[in-house]
Amino acid sequence: MRTGIFGGTFNPVHNGHVKLAEAYVSALHLDRLLIIPTNIPPHKTNTGLVDGMHRLAMCKLAFFNHPQIEVCDLELKRECKSYTVDTLEQLTQLYPNDQFYLIMGSDMFCSLTDWYCWQRIIQLAVICAGARQSNMTDLNMHEQCRKLETLGANCELVDFDPLPISSTMIREQIRKKEPIDGLIAPAVADYIQKHHLYQ
Ligand code: ATP
Numbered sequence: 001m002r003t004g005i006f007g008g009t010f011n012p013v014h015n016g017h018v019k020l021a022e023a024y025v026s027a028l029h030l031d032r033l034l035i036i037p038t039n040i041p042p043h044k045t046n047t048g049l050v051d052g053m054h055r056l057a058m059c060k061l062a063f064f065n066h067p068q069i070e071v072c073d074l075e076l077k078r079e080c081k082s083y084t085v086d087t088l089e090q091l092t093q094l095y096p097n098d099q100f101y102l103i104m105g106s107d108m109f110c111s112l113t114d115w116y117c118w119q120r121i122i123q124l125a126v127i128c129a130g131a132r133q134s135n136m137t138d139l140n141m142h143e144q145c146r147k148l149e150t151l152g153a154n155c156e157l158v159d160f161d162p163l164p165i166s167s168t169m170i171r172e173q174i175r176k177k178e179p180i181d182g183l184i185a186p187a188v189a190d191y192i193q194k195h196h197l198y199q
Helices: 015-027 052-062 084-094 106-110 118-124 138-150 167-175 186-194
Strands: 002-008 032-037 069-071 099-105 126-130 155-158
Touching: 002 015, 002 084, 015 032, 015 099, 015 126, 015 155, 032 052, 052 069, 052 186, 084 099, 084 118, 099 106, 106 126, 106 138, 126 138, 138 155
Parallel strands: 002 032, 002 099, 032 069, 099 126, 126 155
Antiparallel strands: none
């Protein structure tokens, strides 16, 4: 099976994530895509991160009508920090016959060699990236792709037009009581309101 892995804080999940996930399922002909909310991301501070149980529930709502997309609590179940390499090792044990495609935005792709055990990561998965900002030049991405390939990685760049949305933007708009229509799925917006998140 061709299994995609898309990790993130998803704090909250937004339409930019959904568009990215849809683009990869189709471009890479994935049999399934695992959406994996992180526990405590190694590269982020913990401030403003809502409980994993809420982030998981919001992901399930955002992706409920995508049959090839599964929301996975594997990292949230681990007590410790979420390192991608540990997740990949765990998934390799669970699904030994799968080829893994690790999906990320261009910001993550360009800093991959700063990740913990990146050398093992590139052995365990094909590294897949799409542009994060529309003005991010293809040059940066292709340059990084070539660099990673000389280091032994297999990379796939997926061409798609990203939505200019971030979770930070959404948290900020909710805090300022500004509308978030069109930025997140209506069911996720209802969930946020019901649970008084990011107020
Ligand atoms: P925050 O604003 O809190 O930093 P975020 O919007 O970047 O959050 P994450 O959950 O950290 O969301 O992102 C997970 C992955 O999704 C990362 O690889 C990131 O590059 C990618 N991503 C986030 N937003 C978009 C978007 N609008 N378009 C394409 N990729 C995105």
